[in-house]
Amino acid sequence: MSSKSNFSFIHASDIHLGSNQFWNIYRSYDFIRVFHEILDLGIFHQVDFILLGGDVFTSLEVLPENLTKIVEILNNFKSASNESIPLIAIEGNHDIRKYSRGTRINHGQSWLKFLASLGLIILLDANIEGSPEQMFPNYDFTKKKGGKIQVKSAIIYGTRYLGQKPEVYLPKIKDAIKVDDGLFHILIQHFGIQGQMENVPGIDFQKVQILKDRVDYLALGHFHLQFTIDNWIFNPGSSEAACSIDFSYKRGIFLVNVLKRNKYIKHVNPIRLRNRKSMWRTIYFNTQFNDKEKMNNFIIQKLKNLLKNLRDDLEPSDPKVPLLFLLLKGIEPAKSCKIDEKYLSKILTETLPLIGVRIYQKFKNPLKTIDKFF
Template sequence: MSLRFIHTADIHLGKTYRHGGCEVARSEDFFTCLAGIVNDALVEEVNFVLIAGDLFHTGQILPRTFARTIEILQPLKEAGIPCVAVEGNHDWIHRRDSISWMEALSQMGYIRLLRPTRTAEGGYLFEPFDEEQGCGGHLVVGDLNIYGLGYIGAQAGNHVPRICEAVTTENNLLLFHVGIWTFSPVEIGNMKPEEALPLADRFGYVALGHGHKPYLVETPEGRPYGFNPGSPERVNFGEQRYDKGYYLVTVENGYFHHTFRSTDPRPMHAVTIDLDGTSDAETALENVHRQLREALDTGQDERRPLVALKLVGRVAFHPFELGRERLFTVLEEVCRPLHAEIRNHLSLVTRSSDSASAKKSLADIEKEVLHELVGANSQYKDRQDELVALSLSIRDLVLKGEVSDDELLGILARDANIDKK
């Protein structure tokens, strides 16, 4: 029989920036994106929808995020279109005595969460999905067998033989939150192409997630078998380079025919401004303004963009003179960004009798100051490098709005051996 389905991944509901007044608008971007995919599923009258992990940005979501998710998935439930999902690394909760939000959605019938069980010998059991309990590792739609397992970490390649041994049916699809080296843009949670290749013999379609860039994985003969649609919304800076969308797939006589459907993510720009040779801060600001206008093509999109601004070059004034407030003022004049991140990598050129010139970057100055402050306490003298690196990492996370207060305390307790107060 002929089947049609949508394959998406890495939705990251709940992702936002917790400062700058853009929390609601940025969070809504991801809900809007999922709502568009749900609407397409209804219009195309697909048989099911696949979500290959990371439906949520974090395992501990806000109740309003959960309520909004239910609201968006409700039309699929009413239309009788199964939404089949697995957990990604972002969906995990670390307290296994508690029910996860993904498990709650499955028990309520909004998704079919696939998760296999394990044998005493370490093998996999893909038990039939139980609609009443909302759990299982295998379900059948039409004549297609759908198997699923979520994120299993950096050793995923070692699990492939056991996954294949556990599947004895024909006409199979695997939903798997894992990346493939040489294709995936992320550095962890991948397996080698040669490790993944046995999956091609057992599954006609391996629905991947994890990396936010779309790509296909082929057999040596050139047959596509692994499909990663990437994230449909831009999650992190750098993703402005990738196409954004999902796969619409038709299955006929055991063959999978895929089409990439583009989505409409919020505009994102990463701009590097070269200020090399600039003599004073006022001239530098004028150059920033001019280069930003030349680099940013806002087009007809009325949505406020996300902007990453990086300043580079050797200048004859102190880099601190280009403070964040002054740079934000320029950004506001040029493009009114919803959110902006600024990296000042300017180098200060100084003159001395011993050398023609020497340079010291703002990053070097920050490290030196922190090094002195930490070293002023004899208790931390042997840990200066470690604590300076930790301080700068926390600073970057806070500026990005990526972590909550509890998560910051967890980082301190884990990486700096500082007890929570």
């Protein structure tokens, strides 16, 4: 068995680099740290390549300090791996998204193109409107462009995010993928499958199945919840919790080993990443507060007690230092005692071994209840 026909790779997605989640400095670094961890895992497992299924960046707006760190990490990875582990990416909807207006702009810019121009990643994209023969040109290392690349006996095809109706392109993609070349076919796409996440639209599985005889491993990104279908479709989920709900999802990366016997056999192992710890706590107000200081002290004392087992000897950059989601329930404080979430979160973070506090107010207003009654 020649080693050329066996290979391994990591499949990650939805890294959301550049996120300034909750305007928290430690959170913004968490996304970069986890990306670093993925690259380290690539070196540790000596994989042949790493796939990034889109949403590598959270938006076009990235602070210079963060981009500097990302480029530094990629340069270090390049030398630590002796330039032997290509990072192969596609653009997701977030990579081309302008955060401040929340709308997509179609100027074709992305930080992934910038990283590709520096030779730090391989960015795949297809001539989606071209004929099947023109659709996936081989990656050109001088132009830093192309739709497919071969690594060992794997051939990786990729396109950018295809919009809300990617299924219209699937028959064309199928026709463009070569049959019977003896290679293991990977297709990277940024879309979800209908039914894998509640209330989130995706493509109908039946429509994706036309790719089945051309693609051995469909590498997806987009849905932040991890899923696999029929040992054929793989979605690792977001690598850090990119929004509040993500904290509750199963997420991570896949480490894939492919062996060539008379056909290809793949072993896909999910790996969990060292994510930021988070916790939910609830405090009930049994009386109506009308003194702000008393109320704040009540919350602090309650939390000190609820969190007394937390370690206070860790640096906040350590992901074991938690982010707290605080739910306030019970009797709504008096109008004069309105909760200043920003201030309260600040004093709680200064007092307790936490990196930040998100406050949710779910009070019952006794007066309103009576009003309704009459």
